Amino acid sequence: MSIKHSQKLALAAVTAVMVSAPAVKADGFDLSPEQPNRVHVERSGPAAKAIPDGFRFVTPGTFTVAVSPGGPPLATYATDAKTVVGADPEYASAIAETLGLKLELVPVAWADWPLGLTSGKYDAVISNVGVTEQRKEKFDFSTYRKGLHGFFVKSDSQVKSIVEPKDAAGLRIIVGAGTNQERILLKWSDQDVSAGLKPIELQYYDDDAASLVALQSGRADVIVQPHAQLVFIAERDKNIRRVGTLSAGWPDRSDVAITTRKGSGLADALSLATNELIRDGAYAKILARWRLSEEALPASETNPPGLPKF
Known part of the structure; x- marks a missing residue:
């Protein structure tokens, strides 16, 4: 079986799991309609x-x-x-x-x-x-x-922290086309090149399933998405972790x-x-x-x- 065919099968399997499994299922999150632990307050x-x-x-x-x-x-x-x-x-x-x-x-x-x-x-x-x-x-x-956007990697990744452009130099980063995070990372890459560092390699995929397969297979080093989305995925899948966050208004908040x-x-x-x-x-x-x-x-x-x- 070819590598390409194996990747297609892996993607199909992950997609099937994501479609058939309840979207709300994740340890650590109460997604019941009753919300017994909801925070309540008094009138101010x-x-x-x-x-x-x-x-x-x-x-x-x-x-x-x-x-x-x-x-x-x-x-x-x-x-x-x-x-x-x-x-x-x-x-x-x-x-x-x-x-x-x-x-x-x-x-x-x-x-x-x-x-x-x-x-x-x-x-x-x-x-x-x-x-x-x-x-x-x-x-x-x-x-x-x-x-916030989040930088997340495989749980066993050697990437420990991404705080500024130099931390991302040379990394293969999954990002959504036309997004604000893509605009920011293109600027980061330009800064890295100007500083004599390797450029950031941006990768684009059609959906979350394909992106997560690419990350787990080692074809990409990092995924960048809105922080909250990745927090949930990390809790659900138990195989990615946060290494940094990025302000949507970088360099400002x-x-x-x-x-x-x-x-x-x-x-x-x-x-x-x-x-x-x-x-x-x-x-x-x-x-x-x-x-x-x-x-x-x-x-x-x-x-x-x-x-x-x-």
Whole structure:
């Protein structure tokens, strides 16, 4: 049997496992609809009082939040295939409780949230939305997590740490075509070459299954994807590990934020609510429960600098 044919069979096997196995199955993550260990908080007077008198919620007394169930650990369907669970839904629940409101989660396709928000279908979007200067023209933002990509390698890899461009010189790195991480790594490679080091070799695959096969087979050294996705895969597969993180706004920080309608007045109250969660420790507990402590912010900001237009 040829090597190429063997690789095809291996890819087919991995793909079959990924398709047939429950997408939510992974040790260490509670993806039950009941969520018995969900973090709960008390109402915060200052945050609730910061809601403008003229603001009208979609449903009185309820915080209506759109979320895209794109995958664990951020947001996915629970084992009952209908309840949305994950880090973002739990954070939305804590924000609602801080404001003294009930929570209604509205599952939406990622592409649909901007129109739904501007048309008033929901009060906010909590779905891993990154702050960008272009989005700030239409929306307000209250930050709640760092926007991070992760460097992950095979568990037995000789690569120990990737912090700066020189650490990646000469490595074969899997990255998505047209992504922000590809743009950053191309700049890293240019810096390495200018410093007399080897360039980074970027590799592109059609899907996660092909990428993971390439990593495990030794055809690639590193995979770079949004950090949360790889955290879940590492817990599920037990054969990859993190060796570094990369800010989505490298060399600057880029944050993920609650998104609200421009000028609605709700953003400051949501930033206050997040800062209350940070101070009382609930914020750290939520991130730790979903293995995302590396993405913790020291404080929430309203409409901070975002990714520039490219």
